[in-house]
Amino acid sequence: MPHSTSCRRSSTKDLTSDLRLGTFGHPWEETLCVFGELLTRVEPALTALLGPPTRRGFDR
Template sequence: MVTKAYRELTGDEKEVWDYFSKVFDFRPSMHRFPAIFEPVPSVTWSLSSLDDEPGDDRLDGLVRVLHAGFTTLVGEGSILCLDWQHPSYRVWPSLIGPENIGRPGWPLSPYPDGDYFIYLAEDLRFGTLGHPWELSLCAFGSDLLNLVEADLHDTLGKVIRRDGRQEAA
């Protein structure tokens, strides 16, 4: 039996958006930030210093760090990759990439390129939200932050909020 690395959410699975919206009080806006109730613990970084073009080493580092963190945390299990207003996916990180050896890549990047991109543990205990208009990335959950916070801070630098509270300038 061939197992796919990811598959599109269909039917009742799409209810994950309703559940996510309810739990995190998701309120999309181009002007009001943050877009979710940022849980404790969480850290939100500015993405304004990154170039979303291929070849930006910091962007590649961001993606690599988060994908490795998710892969470590779920082992053989799956996570959800949600793309607001577009198809969303259940992803088995252990079956992902590298693409150059014939394995599929991730269906979404954690970097928001015009829409909210959300990576989410199926039990909602950790994840990320990429905000396209604030140009920010919120990582939440102690398990995920323990794995990625130091590397993300080195890559992204500027913290906007911690545990949902504005950081001092």
């Protein structure tokens, strides 16, 4: 079951309890970080919707 937190002036996080996958939204940078198996599943749709990634945490 994902754990969600959000505040008006801070980030939004949706994480699994074991931290294997999730998202992290940064309001000032206007970025969305997606990691784990979730990235593999949603990357094509997110790229089509939002455009190319701003940056990657690692090279594939």
